Amino acid sequence: xxxxxxxxxxxxxxxxxxxxxxxxxxxxxxxxxxxxxxxxxxxxxxxxxxxxxxxxxxxxxxxxxxxxxxxxxxxxxxxxxxxxxxxxxxxxxxxxxxxxxxxxxxxxxxxxxxxxx
Amino acid sequence: xxxxxxxxxxxxxxxxxxxxxxxxxxxxxxxxxxxxxxxxxxxxxxxxxxxxxxxxxxxxxxxxxxxxxxxxxxxxxxxxxxxxxxxxxxxxxxxxxxxxxxxxxxxxxxx
Numbered sequence: 001x002x003x004x005x006x007x008x009x010x011x012x013x014x015x016x017x018x019x020x021x022x023x024x025x026x027x028x029x030x031x032x033x034x035x036x037x038x039x040x041x042x043x044x045x046x047x048x049x050x051x052x053x054x055x056x057x058x059x060x061x062x063x064x065x066x067x068x069x070x071x072x073x074x075x076x077x078x079x080x081x082x083x084x085x086x087x088x089x090x091x092x093x094x095x096x097x098x099x100x101x102x103x104x105x106x107x108x109x110x111x112x113x114x115x116x117x
Numbered sequence: 118x119x120x121x122x123x124x125x126x127x128x129x130x131x132x133x134x135x136x137x138x139x140x141x142x143x144x145x146x147x148x149x150x151x152x153x154x155x156x157x158x159x160x161x162x163x164x165x166x167x168x169x170x171x172x173x174x175x176x177x178x179x180x181x182x183x184x185x186x187x188x189x190x191x192x193x194x195x196x197x198x199x200x201x202x203x204x205x206x207x208x209x210x211x212x213x214x215x216x217x218x219x220x221x222x223x224x225x226x227x228x
Binding site: 033035037042043044045048055056058088090092096103105106107108109110111113 | 147148150152157158159160162165167203205207209210213214215216217218220221
């Protein structure tokens with residue numbers, strides 16, 4: 001079974017531009033989460049999607065947004081890029097099917113390394 | 118929010134040595150995962166271990182949920198074990214869930 005895939009793998013953007021990152025979960029996984037990793041802040045939760053609905057969002061400004069499609073693929077968008085947005089963006093998927101008390105292992109993609117100049 | 122602390126932050130070993138990495142968390146959690154981040158940034162799943170003990174080859178992990186800590190044991194370390202090890206705990210709010218990561222242990226195994 002193919003793992004989580006993310007595109008593009010590397011990206012260089014200029015301050016003020018916007019960027020869209022894509023994530024395809026493991027086949028059969030319907031929950032997708034996004035994380036940002038920086039040297040200063042470590043790994044931080046951005047948002048979680050299930051059945052095309054954002055269920056949870058981390059402490060990030062409104063410039064960070066995302067969506068999930070009916071095939072569970074997800075995209076995240078960062079508008080008006082700032083130098084501090086330079087980071088590794090990781091996507092994770094899990095087999096979560098909607099039960100409140102049920103937890104599933106999360107699997108991560110290879111990440112998209114974004115550099116803002 | 119929940120706090121996750123990992124120790125030690127850095128660890129240098131000679132090939133063949135054993136090591137123990139620790140993860141403390143400040144509140145009850147749904148589950149706990151250990152990851153190894155490779156040099157290219159990908160997080161590799163090591164263990165999904167909300168409680169109890171699991172073993173996979175030279176690696177094993179123990180989580181004592183009632184005392185809010187987990188341990189990752191690496192025996193007979195190899196140079197390929199080098200990298201950053203993260204523990205992450207899952208917390209939920211209704212049906213929403215997220216992983217909170219520790220700051221990691223940077224392991225260097227010398228030949």
